[in-house]
Amino acid sequence: xxxxxxxxxxxxxxxxxxxxxxAASGFTFSSYSMDWVRQAPGKGLEWISYISSSGSTIDYADxxxxxxxxxxxxxxxxxxLQLNSLRAEDTAVYYCARDKNPTVLDYWGQGTLxxxxx
Amino acid sequence: DIVMTQSPDSLAVSLGExxxxxxxxxxxxxHSSNNKNYLAWYQQKPxxxxxxxxxxxxxxxxxxxxxxxxxxxxxxxxxxxxxxxxEDVAVYYCQEYYSTPRITFGGGTxxxxx
Numbered sequence: 001x002x003x004x005x006x007x008x009x010x011x012x013x014x015x016x017x018x019x020x021x022x023a024a025s026g027f028t029f030s031s032y033s034m035d036w037v038r039q040a041p042g043k044g045l046e047w048i049s050y051i052s053s054s055g056s057t058i059d060y061a062d063x064x065x066x067x068x069x070x071x072x073x074x075x076x077x078x079x080x081l082q083l084n085s086l087r088a089e090d091t092a093v094y095y096c097a098r099d100k101n102p103t104v105l106d107y108w109g110q111g112t113l114x115x116x117x118x
Numbered sequence: 119d120i121v122m123t124q125s126p127d128s129l130a131v132s133l134g135e136x137x138x139x140x141x142x143x144x145x146x147x148x149h150s151s152n153n154k155n156y157l158a159w160y161q162q163k164p165x166x167x168x169x170x171x172x173x174x175x176x177x178x179x180x181x182x183x184x185x186x187x188x189x190x191x192x193x194x195x196x197x198x199x200x201x202x203x204x205e206d207v208a209v210y211y212c213q214e215y216y217s218t219p220r221i222t223f224g225g226g227t228x229x230x231x232x
Contacts, residue, residue, distance in 0.1 A: 108167035
């Protein structure tokens with residue numbers, strides 16, 4: 001079975017950093033593009049980043065560009081999101097999702113909560 | 119950027135009755151190269167991640183019950199639940215992928231039992 005398990009969330013002060021991880025299993029990770037999507041408490045879904053299967057193509061939403069960095073390690077079946085210069089409005093559950101090219105997200109993790117507060 | 123607008127924000131439907139959710143895009147998501155609509159629908163139950171229901175506007179994902187159907191083309195789309203079941207209580211989101219890999223979600227429609 002396809003499994004995506006996020007980790008790394010937590011409470012961080014404004015301006016701080018976190019690194020989120022997503023461990024993938026049950027499929028050939030290196031064959032799929034991956035995405036990060038977030039959901040603020042009680043709000044809708046916001047796409048924030050994409051990485052192609054090889055890592056050669058990357059894109060970000062304007063709201064996080066220059067602050068967040070997506071990466072992957074195909075040998076470790078892992079996806080990452082480095083969050084820097086965090087703001088209160090970045091508070092959300094962050095989901096990793098498998099990309100059924102073109103960008104239709106067919107499997108999602110359970111999410112990891114990031115809370116930015118002093 | 120493409121803006122996706124869903125209506126209504128919420129609806130209450132009796133068990134066994136039809137539920138209809140609308141999604142409108144600010145520009146056409148029909149790609150002339152393949153004549154496909156780059157539109158997907160997701161279901162999110164409380165405390166759970168979203169689940170893919172439909173893509174290419176009308177193709178059901180494997181395992182999705184056939185009471186769920188998608189229709190529409192260009193800028194106007196509809197998700198229909200033909201006979202609402204208790205387990206269908208959820209928030210439903212449309213999503214365009216015309217601008218892939220950048221994607222945009224609608225604001226969501228909450229479906230409840232009347």
